[in-house]
Structure formats: C-alpha cells, structure tokens
Amino acid sequence: MLTETIDIKNVTLKNRVVVAPMMTDFWNKDGSPTERTIEIYRSYAESGAGLVVMEQLAVHPWGRLTFDQPRLYRDDSALALRALTQPFRDRGVPIVTQLNFGGRVSDKELLDEPDFEFVTPSGLPVPRKSTVQADSRALTADEIAEIVASFADAAHRAVDLAGFNGGVQIYASHGYLISQFLSPVTNTRTDRYGGSLANRARIVFETVEAVRARIGDAPLSVRLGASDRMPGEPENGLTLAESAWIAGELAQMGVDWLSVSGNHCIYGIGADDNDTAYFEPYSRAIRDAASKYGVPVDCTGGIRTPGTAERLLQSQACDLIGIGRPLLKDKAYLSNWNL
Numbered sequence: 001m002l003t004e005t006i007d008i009k010n011v012t013l014k015n016r017v018v019v020a021p022m023m024t025d026f027w028n029k030d031g032s033p034t035e036r037t038i039e040i041y042r043s044y045a046e047s048g049a050g051l052v053v054m055e056q057l058a059v060h061p062w063g064r065l066t067f068d069q070p071r072l073y074r075d076d077s078a079l080a081l082r083a084l085t086q087p088f089r090d091r092g093v094p095i096v097t098q099l100n101f102g103g104r105v106s107d108k109e110l111l112d113e114p115d116f117e118f119v120t121p122s123g124l125p126v127p128r129k130s131t132v133q134a135d136s137r138a139l140t141a142d143e144i145a146e147i148v149a150s151f152a153d154a155a156h157r158a159v160d161l162a163g164f165n166g167g168v169q170i171y172a173s174h175g176y177l178i179s180q181f182l183s184p185v186t187n188t189r190t191d192r193y194g195g196s197l198a199n200r201a202r203i204v205f206e207t208v209e210a211v212r213a214r215i216g217d218a219p220l221s222v223r224l225g226a227s228d229r230m231p232g233e234p235e236n237g238l239t240l241a242e243s244a245w246i247a248g249e250l251a252q253m254g255v256d257w258l259s260v261s262g263n264h265c266i267y268g269i270g271a272d273d274n275d276t277a278y279f280e281p282y283s284r285a286i287r288d289a290a291s292k293y294g295v296p297v298d299c300t301g302g303i304r305t306p307g308t309a310e311r312l313l314q315s316q317a318c319d320l321i322g323i324g325r326p327l328l329k330d331k332a333y334l335s336n337w338n339l
C-alpha cells in the first residue's frame with residue numbers, strides 16, 4: 001500500500017509518505033525564506049514523498065515563537081514564500097502550509113518586542129520543560145474571535161498568494177495555543193471556550209469553519225494532539241477518548257485529512273525512535289473515528305522502515321506515514337524506500 005496513490009480532495013498523492021513539518025531555523029529577520037531554507041524544501045520536493053507539510057507559520061504577530069519565524073499575517077510575507085513553493089508546483093508534488101499560534105510556549109528571550117503580548121486560554125503555564133516561558137494573560141472572547149479570523153486570513157494567503165498547492169493544516173497539537181484550549185490542564189475557562197469537551201474544542205471547530213470559508217476546495221487538514229500523555233502512561237488531561245471524539249467531529253465537518261501526534265506530550269521527544277512507531281495506538285483510535293467519514297489519517301513518530309510503514313497501512317492503523325527527523329540528517333533518506 002505504501003506506493004499506492006491516494007486522493008485528498010482535489011489533490012492526488014503519488015504514495016503514502018508524508019514529510020512531517022519541522023522547523024528549520026534559517027529565516028531572514030522578516031520571516032522570508034533564505035537560500036538555505038529554499039534548498040532544504042527543494043530537497044523535500046525531490047525526496048520521493050507524496051506530500052510535504054511545511055513547518056509552522058505564524059498567523060498573527062503575537063502567535064510567533066521567534067522574531068524571524070515564517071509568517072502569513074501579511075500579503076508580502078505570503079508572496080515571499082512563492083520561491084519556496086515553486087519547486088513543488090514545478091514537480092507536481094503537493095506542499096501543505098501549517099498554520100499556528102504559539103501562545104505561551106513562545107520563547108520570551110526571542111520576542112522581547114514592546115507591543116508583544118503572551119496570551120493563552122487561562123494564563124496558565126504549559127507543561128513543557130524545554131522552553132523559557134513568559135507570564136501570560138487569558139484571552140478575551142473578542143481576541144479568540146480575532147485569532148480564529150487570523151487563521152482564516154492566513155489560510156487564504158497560503159493558497160491564493162503563497163502557492164501552497166496541497167492546502168493548509170491547522171496546528172492543534174504539541175502544546176501550542178489550540179492544543180492548550182483542548183487540554184483541561186491549560187484551559188480552566190468558564191465561558192463557552194472552557195469546561196466541557198465540546199467547549200474546549202470549540203476553537204478548533206470555529207477555526208476549521210472559518211478556514212474552509214476562505215480556501216474553497218483546497219485540502220484542509222488538522223494536526224491533532226491525541227493525548228496529553230504518551231501511550232502506556234496513565235492518562236490525565238486530554239485523553240485519547242476525547243481526541244477520538246474531536247476527530248470524528250472534524251471528519252463530519254469536512255476536514256480532508258488528519259495528522260496524529262501528541263498534545264502536551266509534544267511529539268514524543270525522547271521516545272524510542274528506533275522503528276517503534278510509538279503513536280500507533282493513538283493513530284488507530286483516531287482512524288477508527290475518522291474512517292467512517294472517509295477521512296484519511298497520518299501516523300508520525302518513530303517510523304523508520306518501509307516494512308513497518310506497510311504493516312501500519314495494512315493493519316489500518318493509518319492511511320499515511322509521516323517521516324521527520326531522519327530527513328533532517330539525510331535528505332536522501334527515502335531514496336531506498338522504492339517510492
């Protein structure tokens with residue numbers, strides 16, 4: 001199945017391998033791509049993968065993680081990305097843009113701008129150790145509406161100005177803002193964005209609706225944090241049963257494909273990446289919920305051989321296989337996968 005084509009909306013993938021989104025750190029100060037960034041993405045276009053997801057792009061100035069993060073809140077920033085997406089259009093390989101609002105996990109040292117504000121669902125710290133966290137304040141309902149609208153505007157720019165021929169992905173995992181809303185650990189709001197699961201997930205549903213209204217038939221994906229804890233650990237916070245429900249709702253709303261990763265447990269940093277496919281149980285549960293509506297699911301994390309990839313596909317754990325870190329080390333990593 002690994003080499004079978006699959007249609008996602010109006011886009012045909014020539015195989016089931018997806019290059020996972022990974023921040024590259026080589027951007028100009030204004031967030032435009034450098035020659036080095038363009039070269040890295042060109043190598044992904046030539047990697048043999050059927051689909052490439054670009055690293056996260058900020059949808060709002062306060063949603064950045066660093067000064068120089070690539071962004072989509074201005075038209076000129078979107079147009080500057082055409083040089084990066086051109087090799088994909090030339091080769092007919094789809095590239096997806098990933099839309100994000102960082103929230104408190106933004107790096108305080110790197111965002112010391114006078115009018116920058118750190119905002120989160122409830123002004124609470126995010127349970128991750130690796131980043132210096134600033135104090136934050138809770139968003140107002142009006143500001144939530146502004147952020148939802150900024151995802152939609154950014155999605156329009158991605159598709160209509162920047163040339164992302166694979167559509168967009170809403171980043172709802174890894175402890176960033178939407179992921180913070182999903183988890184009761186970071187969302188203690190008492191308005192319609194907090195409390196019940198449906199309320200905690202409201203921001204992602206509203207974002208999907210707003211984005212869809214601006215991108216027409218372009219593919220729309222969500223990268224969903226499946227649980228706050230890694231598989232095998234006792235669950236607390238956002239649970240797999242909850243995220244499976246969210247996945248079913250998203251599938252019914254017309255999301256075209258889902259990617260499965262961690263919520264506050266991030267992407268399994270430190271988990272054994274030696275071909276253990278550590279998110280398999282999460283992917284299987286999300287796929288069970290989404291496949292009823294014909295929505296394909298990508299599993300990413302510690303998948304290292306075509307044999308494991310094929311087993312995951314055959315056993316219906318997922319429909320797509322994400323590959324990340326090996327490509328950072330070796331751009332030709334997929335060359336012996338016979339794609």
Ligand SMILES: Cc1cc2nc3c(=O)[nH]c(=O)nc-3n(C[C@H](O)[C@H](O)[C@H](O)COP(=O)(O)O)c2cc1C
Pocket residue numbers: 020021022023054055056098171174223261267273300301302303322323324325326
């Ligand atoms: C340096 C680095 C940057 C990453 N940046 C992003 C990102 O911008 N968006 C995202 O969804 N995941 C990001 N990830 C997570 C990867 O997409 C992927 O889920 C993770 O590396 C696990 O897959 P792997 O075992 O094949 O590497 C990043 C991972 C790494 C190592």
